[in-house]
Structure formats: structure tokens, C-alpha cells
Amino acid sequence: xxxxxxxxxxxxxxxxxxxxxxxxxxxxxxxxxxxxxxxxxxxxxxxxxxxxxxxxxxxxxxxxxxxxxxxxxxxxxxxxxxxxxxxxxxxxxxxxxxxxxxxxxxxxxxxxxxxxxxxxxxxxxxxxxxxxxxxxxxxxxxxxxxxxxxxxxxxxxxxxxxxxxxxxxxxxxxxxxxxxxxxxxxxxxxxxxxxxxxxxxxxxxxxxxxxxxxxxxxxxxxxxxxxxxxxxxxxxxxxxxxxxxxxxxxxxxxxxxxxxxxxxxxxxxxxxxxxxxxxxxxxxxxxxxxxxxxxxxxxxxxxxxxxxxxxxxxxxxxxxxxxxxxxxxxxxxxxxxxxxxxxxxxxxxxxxxxxxxxxxxxxxxxxxxxxxxxxxxxxxxxxxxxxxxxxxxxxxxxxxxxxxxxxxxxxxxxxxxxxxxxxxxxxxxxxxxxxxxxxxxxxxxxxxxxxxxxxxxxxxxxxxxxxxxxxxxxxxxxxxxxxxxxxxxxxxxxxxxxxxxxxxxxxxxxxx
Amino acid sequence: xxxxxxxxxxxxxxxxxxxxxxxxxxxxxxxxxxxxxxxxxxxxxxxxxxxxxxxxxxxxxxxxxxxxxxxxxxxxxxxxxxxxxxxxxxxxxxxxxxxxxxxxxxxxxxxxxxxxxxxxxxxxxxxxxxxxxxxxxxxxxxxxxxxxxxxxxxxxxxxxxxxxxxxxxxxxxxxxxxxxxxxxxxxxxxxxxxxxxxxxxxxxxxxxxxxxxxxxxxxxxxxxxxxxxxxxxxxxx
Numbered sequence: 024x025x026x027x028x029x030x031x032x033x034x035x036x037x038x039x040x041x042x043x044x045x046x047x048x049x050x051x052x053x054x055x056x057x058x059x060x061x062x063x064x065x066x067x068x069x070x071x072x073x074x075x076x077x078x079x080x081x082x083x084x085x086x087x088x089x090x091x092x093x094x095x096x097x098x099x100x101x102x103x104x105x106x107x108x109x110x111x112x113x114x115x116x117x118x119x120x121x122x123x124x125x126x127x128x129x130x131x132x133x134x135x136x137x138x139x140x141x142x143x144x145x146x147x148x149x150x151x152x153x154x155x156x157x158x159x160x161x162x163x164x165x166x167x168x169x170x171x172x173x174x175x176x177x178x179x180x181x182x183x184x185x186x187x188x189x190x191x192x193x194x195x196x197x198x199x200x201x202x203x204x205x206x207x208x209x210x211x212x213x214x215x216x217x218x219x220x221x222x223x224x225x226x227x228x229x230x231x232x233x234x235x236x237x238x239x240x241x242x243x244x245x246x247x248x249x250x251x252x253x254x255x256x257x258x259x260x261x262x263x264x265x266x267x268x269x270x271x272x273x274x275x276x277x278x279x280x281x282x283x284x285x286x287x288x289x290x291x292x293x294x295x296x297x298x299x300x301x302x303x304x305x306x307x308x309x310x311x312x313x314x315x316x317x318x319x320x321x322x323x324x325x326x327x328x329x330x331x332x333x334x335x336x337x338x339x340x341x342x343x344x345x346x347x348x349x350x351x352x353x354x355x356x357x358x359x360x361x362x363x364x365x366x367x368x369x370x371x372x373x374x375x376x377x378x379x380x381x382x383x384x385x386x387x388x389x390x391x392x393x394x395x396x397x398x399x400x401x402x403x404x405x406x407x408x409x410x411x412x413x414x415x416x417x418x419x420x421x422x423x424x425x426x427x428x429x430x431x432x433x434x435x436x437x438x439x440x441x442x443x444x445x446x447x448x449x450x451x452x453x454x455x456x457x458x459x460x461x462x463x464x465x466x467x468x469x470x471x472x473x474x475x476x477x478x479x480x481x482x483x484x485x486x487x488x489x490x491x492x493x494x495x496x497x498x499x500x501x502x503x504x505x506x507x508x509x510x511x512x513x514x515x516x517x518x519x520x521x522x523x524x525x526x527x528x529x530x531x532x533x534x535x
Numbered sequence: 536x537x538x539x540x541x542x543x544x545x546x547x548x549x550x551x552x553x554x555x556x557x558x559x560x561x562x563x564x565x566x567x568x569x570x571x572x573x574x575x576x577x578x579x580x581x582x583x584x585x586x587x588x589x590x591x592x593x594x595x596x597x598x599x600x601x602x603x604x605x606x607x608x609x610x611x612x613x614x615x616x617x618x619x620x621x622x623x624x625x626x627x628x629x630x631x632x633x634x635x636x637x638x639x640x641x642x643x644x645x646x647x648x649x650x651x652x653x654x655x656x657x658x659x660x661x662x663x664x665x666x667x668x669x670x671x672x673x674x675x676x677x678x679x680x681x682x683x684x685x686x687x688x689x690x691x692x693x694x695x696x697x698x699x700x701x702x703x704x705x706x707x708x709x710x711x712x713x714x715x716x717x718x719x720x721x722x723x724x725x726x727x728x729x730x731x732x733x734x735x736x737x738x739x740x741x742x743x744x745x746x747x748x749x750x751x752x753x754x755x756x757x758x759x760x761x762x763x764x765x766x767x768x769x770x771x772x
Contacts, residue, residue, distance in 0.1 A: 292629070292668065292670075293667075293668060293670050293671030294667065294671055295667070295668070296666045296667055297631050297634070297666050297667075297668065298666055299633050299637075299665075299666060302637055302640065302641055303637070303641055305641075306641055306642050308641075309637065309638050309641040309642060310638070310642075312634075313627060313630055313634065313638050316627075316629055316630050316634065317627060317628070317629045317630065320629040320668060321629060371627075371629075372627050373624065373627070373628050374621075374623050374624025374625060374626065374628075375624060375625060375626045375627035375628065375630070375635075375669075377586070377591055377619075377621035377622075377623065377624075377625055378619065378620075378621055378625040378626065378627075378635075378681065378684060379627065379638075380589075380590075380591045381589040381590060381591055381614055381617065381619040381621070382614060382638070382639060382642045382643070383611050383612075383614035383615040383642055383643060384611075384642045385611070454628070455628075456628070456670060523593040523610065524593055527586075527591060527592040527593060528552075530591065531552075531586075531591075531592065534621070534623055534624065535623065535624075
């Protein structure tokens with residue numbers, strides 16, 4: 024009689040082990056948080072906001088009635104559910120399979136399986152401001168549309184959908200990553216990406232984008248949400264749980280496939296030759312050239328800026344935004360761009376920071392070069408977005424164009440000032456080799472992205488209003504104090520960098 | 536006989552990072568034309584002392600003069616006089632060796648540096664990878680390039696922090712050559728390492744640090760061989 028464990032038993036053991044490892048890694052991450060009290064406060068705030076988003080709208084006047092805005096909320100809910108799925112897919116693909124529970128460089132000494140990595144990425148998916156905002160909007164819409172009577176049952180459905188869509192997004196992202204790592208994978212993925220973007224634009228231009236969202240049958244889910252505890256609701260929940268379980272389990276398969284293949288774009292960067300160029304004309308130019316290389320030769324930065332520059336631009340192009348509405352775009356792109364490296368700008372040097380710091384150059388020049396490279400990176404990305412968005416908008420009036428240009432300048436300066444300030448105040452030692460790398464721990468990134476999103480969105484809305492005022496001077500006058508304030512913050516960050524004690528703290532921290 | 540000129544003069548050096556005192560009262564004198572080894576266990580304060588001498592970390596207390604300049608007040612002059620190979624990495628990940636050399640040459644206002652740079656790269660067997668980004672380099676390759684960068688401008692003070700760590704015998708020989716070249720042109724060389732045998736081979740005098748403070752100053756000869764190993768071992772406990 025055979026006594027050896029069957030292959031199925033072994034696989035189950037592996038899965039159990041992987042799940043337990045996720046618990047160990049989470050415990051490790053939470054115990055190594057630098058500021059436990061802040062961590063607890065931030066967690067409580069986000070849980071509170073989620074509960075508020077799910078509950079408060081149901082108690083607002085007009086909630087849950089079958090007419091007016093409540094009816095509109097229910098009508099728009101299927102599209103919102105489908106939109107969340109698309110966002111989950113795009114977000115996971117852009118981050119190369121999602122965030123890492125344990126950084127790759129640190130994980131090499133531990134037997135962390137791709138299944139653990141997959142489950143960890145799923146758990147960390149909510150630590151993304153785009154994901155959070157969309158989730159809160161979805162919960163709020165459900166709450167307002169359904170009202171108090173069936174709030175709990177409807178929100179259970181919405182929450183499970185959010186989890187299921189995230190799991191499906193992860194499956195697609197791992198699959199894309201596995202394909203990207205094949206011989207012609209990079210070309211295939213880029214080709215598919217372009218074809219999908221072009222397809223989305225064509226669908227929108229031909230007014231068929233709504234048909235596509237309808238074909239996803241998310242309205243079937245909404246029908247199940249609205250009538251409380253019924254067989255229909257139970258069937259809806261069962262289907263959602265099925266999708267969630269299948270997504271979670273299935274995601275491990277492409278995750279293993281991707282883990283067995285070398286990340287070709289990273290390998291390409293690390294083995295590529297860069298022929299010698301002429302000696303830069305000045306110390307500042309030499310520093311700028313080195314910093315530019317650090318940015319544009321990094322896979323996460325190249326991939327991230329492509330998604331940031333073209334994604335909102337294509338959406339805006341498809342959505343046929345008018346010029347005043349476009350003032351939201353530069354802030355969105357600049358915020359996202361800063362989150363690629365700007366919020367921990369000194370990490371570009373990594374362990375080379377110690378050597379660079381031993382070079383005889385004024386600290387203020389080093390600061391100016393780094394701030395300039397970040398500024399031009401953000402300006403370039405947001406310019407691409409604005410040009411794309413403007414293709415269908417016709418010629419702007421002088422006031423509209425001035426408002427947009429003022430917004431561009433103001434939000435980029437706001438973001439650069441904040442990013443350089445945070446880079447100085449809270450440096451982290453990170454390796455930006457991997458497409459999944461982020462310049463700061465996930466929770467810190469949520470804080471940064473929330474602050475940047477709020478600041479730049481409010482600024483964009485101010486200038487959106489000013490774009491409708493037929494006087495060019497108004498936008499310029501309003502922009503002036505914004506610019507001055509950001510420059511003052513930037514000078515404060517520079518002063519902090521030029522202090523040798525502060526600079527030594529930053530350099531030794533990022534050097535690891 | 537003319538006594539050698541003191542180029543590095545450290546008195547009662549203290550460096551504190553928050554609650555941790557990384558260096559607790561080091562006194563150190565190093566001379567022109569001589570190589571001095573800083574020996575000690577991990578965490579003895581060797582690297583922090585080197586960082587202070589390179590102008591990277593300011594001292595918390597005490598004084599440190601390098602090439603006649605106070606590291607606290609004349610940091611830029613100190614950096615001009617020093618060539619520094621840091622203990623960890625020391626390389627910008629997405630820049631090539633040649634770009635590192637170009638950056639150093641531009642910031643140090645060097646002219647006609649290219650031939651020396653090529654020669655250094657060849658001596659350290661890095662000529663083939665001169666235009667490849669350093670992020671894919673092995674640890675030993677990184678160490679070798681860091682020594683090249685420290686030596687490029689023929690500095691008055693050469694600070695090598697763990698230059699032999701993970702380096703193959705050819706790299707070790709090339710590093711010895713760099714140290715000897717520097718000594719012969721009158722430079723002051725400081726080598727921080729935990730490898731006693733290599734330290735006594737490369738240097739003429741030895742300082743032993745323990746717990747952030749200096750516990751012995753002696754000649755390399757007294758630290759050599761079996762006898763030296765026993766003496767060194769007793770200083771570490």
C-alpha cells in the first residue's frame with residue numbers, strides 16, 4: 024500500500040504553506056513599520072472613510088427612492104462596477120503584477136513562493152489611491168442608490184465585487200507579465216496595449232463604449248443587490264464569490280509562470296551599452312545628465328510615465344473633454360509622475376549616494392539638478408497628456424489656454440516642492456530596478472498620493488473655473504501666489520538639503 | 536631625516552546617529568607617503584570615520600583635519616583633496632563606469648583625464664564593461680570600479696573603505712598597485728578593512744578600533760604573521 028503523499032496532497036500542502044507565509048510576511052511588515060502610532064491612525068482613518076462611504080450616503084435625503092439622483096446612481100452602477108474591473112486590470116498590469124509584500128532584493132534569502140507573492144500583491148492592491156477612490160465611489164453610489172432598506176445586503180455585494188474584480192485584475196496582470204517575459208513578449212504586450220488603446224478610442228468615437236460596458240453584464244449583479252435578502256441576491260453573491268475564488272486561485276498559475284522567466288526589460292536595461300558622450304559643459308549639466316540617466320533607464324519609471332502620459336490623454340481624447348475640464352489633467356499626471364520616484368528623489372543614487380556626496384560640488388547645485396530633472400519629467404509627461412486631450416477640443420480661447428498653462432505650471436511646482444520636501448524629510452533605501460518597485464513603503468505611498476491628489480485636484484478645479492472667465496489676467500494673477508508659495512517650499516527643502524547633518528542622514532539612509 | 540607630514544589629523548572624534556554612538560573618541564594621525572590601515576570588527580566605527588574624513592558625514596564632536604582643512608567648515612576643499620571608495624556599493628545604479636568617471640572629471644575640473652581613466656579601467660579589468668550600467672555588476676566589479684573612481688584624480692588623500700571585500704586576486708593586486716602609486720607620489724592612504732593579512736601587506740602602520748574607539752596604534756610588522764594574528768585577536772575581544 025503506497026504511503027507517500029500524492030501530488031494533490033503535496034500541492035495542497037504547498038498552498039497551505041504559501042498562505043501561512045503571507046501571514047508571516049504581513050506580521051513582519053507591520054512589526055517593522057517605522058511609526059506604529061501613525062500606522063494605526065492612518066489605518067483607522069481609512070477604515071473610517073470606507074465605512075462612511077458605504078453608510079453615510081444612504082442617510083442623505085433622497086437616497087434609495089426610485090427617482091431623481093438615487094435612480095441615476097442605480098442606473099450608473101453597472102458601468103461603475105465594470106469601470107472598477109478595468110481599473111483593477113490596468114493598475115495591476117502597470118505595476119508589473121502588483122506590489123511586493125517583501126521586496127525582491129530582501130526576499131531572495133527566503134523561500135517565498137510565487138503563490139505567496141501573488142496573494143501578497145492582492146492584499147496590497149488597496150494601498151493605491153486610484154483603487155481606494157474608485158472603491159469609495161462604488162460603495163457610495165451603492166449606498167445612495169439603494170438607501171437604508173437594503174443597505175447591508177447591497178454593500179456586501181459591492182464589497183465582494185471589489186475583491187473579485189481585484190483578483191481578476193491580478194490574473195490578467197500576471198498573465199501579461201508572463202507573456203512579457205517570453206522571447207518577443209515585450210513587442211507583443213506593447214502591440215496589444217496600442218491596439219486596445221486604439222480600440223477604446225474607436226469605440227468611444229463611434230459611441231459604442233457604453234455598449235461594451237453593458238456587454239459585461241454587470242447590470243445582472245446590480246439587479247441582485249437592490250431587493251434585500253432574496254434567492255436572486257444569494258445567487259448574485261454566490262457568483263461573485265465564485266469569481267473571487269477562481270480569480271485568487273487561478274492567479275497563482277501565471278504568477279508561477281512569470282516567476283520562472285527572467286524580466287526581459289530589466290535585463291535589457293542592465294546589459295545594454297550606452298556609448299560615451301561628450302563631457303558635459305558644466306557641473307550642473309553633468310549632474311543633470313547623471314540624474315536623467317537614473318530616471319529614464321529605470322524600468323518602473325519608463326513604464327509608469329508611458330501609462331501616465333498616454334492613459335489619461337487617451338481617456339480625455341475619448342471623453343471629448345473641453346478646455347476648462349482639461350485643467351484637471353496636469354495635476355493628475357504630475358502627481359502620478361512624482362509617485363514613480365520624486366517623493367524619494369535621493370533614492371535614485373541608491374548606494375552611489377555616498378560616492379556622489381564625496382564629490383566636490385555645492386550641495387545647492389546637486390539639489391537644483393535633482394529638482395530640475397523631476398520638473399522636466401513631470402512637465403514632459405503632462406504635456407503629452409494635454410496635447411492628446413486637446414486633439415478633439417478645437418482651438419482654445421486665450422482665457423482657456425492661459426488657465427491651462429497656469430495650471431500646468433502651478434501643479435508641477437506644487438508637486439515638485441512637496442516631493443523634494445518629502446524626499447528630504449523621509450528618505451528610504453529602495454532599489455528601483457524592478458517594475459514592481461515603489462520609492463516608499465505602500466502605506467506611505469497612499470499618504471503621499473492622497474495629499475498630492477487633493478492638492479492638485481483642488482488647484483485644477485480653481486483654474487477650471489477661471490478658464491470660463493473671459494480675462495486672461497485673472498488666471499495669471501491667481502497663479503502668482505501659488506507659484507510663490509511653491510517656490511518658498513522648494514527653497515525650504517533646499518535649505519534643509521544644504522545642512523550637512525540633514526544631508527548625511529538622507530545619503531546614509533538611501534545608501535542602505 | 537625629515538619626519539613625514541601629517542595629512543590627516545583626527546582628535547577625539549565622536550559621531551552620533553540618534554541614540555547610537557558610531558564613533559566614540561577616535562584619535563588618528565596619518566602621514567604623507569604612508570599607508571595606514573584601520574582594522575576592527577564590524578561596527579567598530581571604521582566606515583563612519585572614513586565617511587567623516589571624506590566629508591560625507593559631519594562629526595558630532597572633536598576635530599578632523601584633512602589636507603590642512605577642517606572637515607566641518609572647509610568640506611568642499613576636503614572633498615577636492617580626497618579620493619573616496621565607500622564601503623557599500625558606491626556606484627550610481629543606472630550610470631556606466633565611464634559616466635561615473637566623466638562626472639568625477641567634470642566636478643573636479645580635470646583635464647586630459649581620459650588616458651588615465653582608460654588605464655585604470657584596464658588595470659582593474661573593467662575596460663569591456665566601461666559603457667554598461669553598473670546595476671548588473673557583481674559585488675567584486677563594483678568594488679574594483681569604486682577604487683578606480685577614488686584614484687582617478689590622483690588625490691592627496693586616498694580613502695579606501697573595504698576595497699578588498701569580495702575582490703578576486705587580480706583586483707587585489709591592482710588595488711595594491713594603486714596604493715603603492717599613491718604612496719610613491721606622496722599621498723596619504725587610509726585603508727579600512729577587517730582583513731588583517733591584506734592590511735599589513737598594503738600598509739605600513741595599523742590602527743585598531745573597537746566599539747567606536749581606538750584601542751591600538753602599531754606598525755604593520757607587529758600585526759603580521761601568527762604573532763600579529765594573536766595580538767589582533769586579543770585586541771578585538
